[in-house]
Amino acid sequence: MKKLINNPDDVLADALVGLAAAEPLLNVDKKNRIVYRATPKDQGKVALISGGGSGHEPMHGGLVGLGMLDAACAGAVFTSPTPDQMEEATKVVDRGAGVLHIVKNYTGDVMNFEMAAELADAAGIQVESVVTHDDVAVEDSTWTAGRRGVGLTVLLEKIVGACAETGADLATVKALADKVSASGRSMGMALTSCTVPAAGKPTFDIAEDEMEIGVGIHGEPGRHREKLAPAHEIAQMLVDPILADFDFTGAPAIVFVNGLGGTPLIELYLMYGEVAALLEKAGITIARSLVGPYMTSLEMAGTSVTVLRADDEILKFWDAPVVTPGMRWGA
Amino acid sequence: MAQDTVDLAALIAWLDSFRGYVTENRAYLTELDSAIGDADHGINMTRGMDAVFAKIKEAQDGGTPFATIDDLFKAVGMTMVTSVGGASGPLYGTFFLRMGRTAGTAETLDAAGLGAALRAGLDGVVARGKAEAGDKTMFDAMSPALDAYDAAVAGGADPAAAAQAASAAADAGRDATTPLVARKGRASYLGERSAGHLDPGATSTALLFQALAETLAA
Numbered sequence: 001m002k003k004l005i006n007n008p009d010d011v012l013a014d015a016l017v018g019l020a021a022a023e024p025l026l027n028v029d030k031k032n033r034i035v036y037r038a039t040p041k042d043q044g045k046v047a048l049i050s051g052g053g054s055g056h057e058p059m060h061g062g063l064v065g066l067g068m069l070d071a072a073c074a075g076a077v078f079t080s081p082t083p084d085q086m087e088e089a090t091k092v093v094d095r096g097a098g099v100l101h102i103v104k105n106y107t108g109d110v111m112n113f114e115m116a117a118e119l120a121d122a123a124g125i126q127v128e129s130v131v132t133h134d135d136v137a138v139e140d141s142t143w144t145a146g147r148r149g150v151g152l153t154v155l156l157e158k159i160v161g162a163c164a165e166t167g168a169d170l171a172t173v174k175a176l177a178d179k180v181s182a183s184g185r186s187m188g189m190a191l192t193s194c195t196v197p198a199a200g201k202p203t204f205d206i207a208e209d210e211m212e213i214g215v216g217i218h219g220e221p222g223r224h225r226e227k228l229a230p231a232h233e234i235a236q237m238l239v240d241p242i243l244a245d246f247d248f249t250g251a252p253a254i255v256f257v258n259g260l261g262g263t264p265l266i267e268l269y270l271m272y273g274e275v276a277a278l279l280e281k282a283g284i285t286i287a288r289s290l291v292g293p294y295m296t297s298l299e300m301a302g303t304s305v306t307v308l309r310a311d312d313e314i315l316k317f318w319d320a321p322v323v324t325p326g327m328r329w330g331a
Numbered sequence: 332m333a334q335d336t337v338d339l340a341a342l343i344a345w346l347d348s349f350r351g352y353v354t355e356n357r358a359y360l361t362e363l364d365s366a367i368g369d370a371d372h373g374i375n376m377t378r379g380m381d382a383v384f385a386k387i388k389e390a391q392d393g394g395t396p397f398a399t400i401d402d403l404f405k406a407v408g409m410t411m412v413t414s415v416g417g418a419s420g421p422l423y424g425t426f427f428l429r430m431g432r433t434a435g436t437a438e439t440l441d442a443a444g445l446g447a448a449l450r451a452g453l454d455g456v457v458a459r460g461k462a463e464a465g466d467k468t469m470f471d472a473m474s475p476a477l478d479a480y481d482a483a484v485a486g487g488a489d490p491a492a493a494a495q496a497a498s499a500a501a502d503a504g505r506d507a508t509t510p511l512v513a514r515k516g517r518a519s520y521l522g523e524r525s526a527g528h529l530d531p532g533a534t535s536t537a538l539l540f541q542a543l544a545e546t547l548a549a
C-alpha cells in the first residue's frame with residue numbers, strides 16, 4: 001500500500017485536521033467528526049445535513065457551504081457515520097425550521113440515519129429524510145437492498161441546498177428533494193479497485209485488460225466483468241441502462257460525468273463527449289453539465305454517469321450561487 | 332465447572348472472549364467482506380469491541396461497576412451503535428440493547444432467562460435489519476443458534492450445554508450461507524456473484540456464540 005498517510009487507523013482524524021486548516025469557511029468538530037459552516041445560515045431556514053463513509057471526497061464535507069449542505073458527518077472510510085454524530089449535527093445546524101437528512105441508500109447509512117432521526121425527534125427537532133437510490137446497475141427488487149444512492153446525491157445536494165437558502169419551509173424542501181430523487185438515474189464502471197487504508201490491499205483483483213461494469217462507490221466489484229473496450233463503447237454500456245430505465249426526452253437534462261478518484265480529467269472530458277453524443281442522438285436536450293471527481297471511491301479509476309430530468313425550478317436552483325470547497329459558482 | 336446461572340462477571344467474560352475472537356479474526360472477517368462487501372467488517376468489529384472494553388474498564392475503574400445486566404448491555408449496545416458505524420453497529424448494538432432491556436434489573440440469568448434475552452436480541456436485529464432466513468446475513472447464524480439453545484433448555488440443559496448447542500448450530504448456519512445469493516446489505520448488489528462466499532456477518536455471529544459456549548463451559 002502506497003498512500004500519503006501516517007497510520008492507517010488515523011487517516012480520517014488526520015484528514016479532518018487538514019480540512020479544518022485549509023478551509024476557513026468550514027468548522028470541523030474533530031471529536032464528533034462533523035464538518036459545518038463557519039457562518040451558519042439565518043434563523044428560520046431549513047438546514048441540510050448529509051453524511052456517509054469517508055473516502056468519497058469532496059462529498060460530503062467538501063460540499064458544505066452557502067447554497068449546499070449545512071453540515072456533513074464523516075464516518076470511517078466506507079463506513080456509515082453513527083447516530084450520535086448525526087444527532088449532534090442536526091442540533092448544531094437546526095435554525096428552528098427543521099432539518100433535512102440526505103441519505104444514500106446503503107443498509108448501514110439508512111439504519112444509522114433512522115436511529116438519528118428518532119433521537120432528533122425525541123429532542124424536539126423536526127427531521128425529514130430523503131434517500132437517494134439512483135444506481136440502475138442494481139435491480140430494484142425485493143431481492144436486493146434496493147438501488148444504491150450514488151451520483152445523483154451530489155446534484156440533489158446542490159439543487160435542494162439552493163432551495164433551502166431561499167427560506168422555503170421543510171415540506172417544500174422535502175418535496176423538491178423527492179422530485180429530484182425520483183428523476184435521476186446513474187451507472188458506474190471501474191478500471192481498477194482501490195485500497196481501504198485499514199485493509200492495506202486492493203479490495204478486488206482485476207487484470208490489466210479487464211473492467212467492472214455496474215460498480216458503486218465503495219471499491220466493491222460491480223455487476224459483471226468485461227474485457228476493456230474503447231471509451232465510446234463504455235459510454236454506451238453506461239448510457240443504455242440509464243435510458244432504458246427512465247424517459248429523459250421532452251425535458252431539459254442535467255448530465256454529470258463523475259470521476260471515481262483515479263481517473264484524470266482529460267479522460268472524464270473525453271467520456272463526457274461520448275456520453276453527450278449518445279444522449280443527443282437519443283433525443284435528449286442537455287441543459288447543464290458537470291464533469292469532475294465529486295463523489296470518489298478513494299483512488300479507484302473509473303467513472304459514473306448521472307442523468308437528471310430537470311425543469312425550470314430545478315435549473316433555477318442549479319444555477320443559484322454555491323460556495324463550498326468542492327463546488328463554487330455564481331457568487 | 333458449569334453453573335446453573337450466568338452472572339455479570341460471566342457476561343463480561345463472554346464479551347471479552349468475543350473481543351478476543353474478533354481481534355484474532357480481524358483480517359479474516361475483513362477478507363470475507365472484501366469478497367462480497369466493502370472490506371471493513373473485521374476492522375469495524377474490532378474497533379467496536381475495543382470501545383466496549385474501554386467503557387467497561389472505565390466503569391470498573393471509576394468505582395461504578397454495572398449493577399444490573401441492563402446497565403451492562405445498555406452500555407455495550409450504545410457503545411457498539413456509536414463506535415462501529417456501517418450496518419454492524421446498529422445491528423449488534425440493537426442486539427445488546429434488547430438483551431439488556433429484557434434481562435432488566437436482574438443480576439443473574441438462568442438458562443431460560445438467558446435464552447429470553449438472546450431471543451429479544453434476535454428480534455431487535457430483525458426489526459432493525461428486516462432480514463429473513465436465507466438472506467445471507469447474521470440472521471442465518473443467529474436464528475438457528477437460538478432455536479438450538481431453546482431446544483436444549485427444553486430438554487433440561489444448563490446454560491453451558493445450551494450455549495454449546497447454540498454454537499454448533501451457529502457454525503452450521505454460517506457455513507450454510509456460502510451458496511446463498513445475498514438479499515440484504517451491500518452483498519446483495521453483487522447478485523449471483525455473492526454466491527460461493529461465506530457471509531462475514533454470519534461469521535462474526537458464530538464467533539459470538541462460540542465465545543458464549545467457551546466462557547460458560549470454563
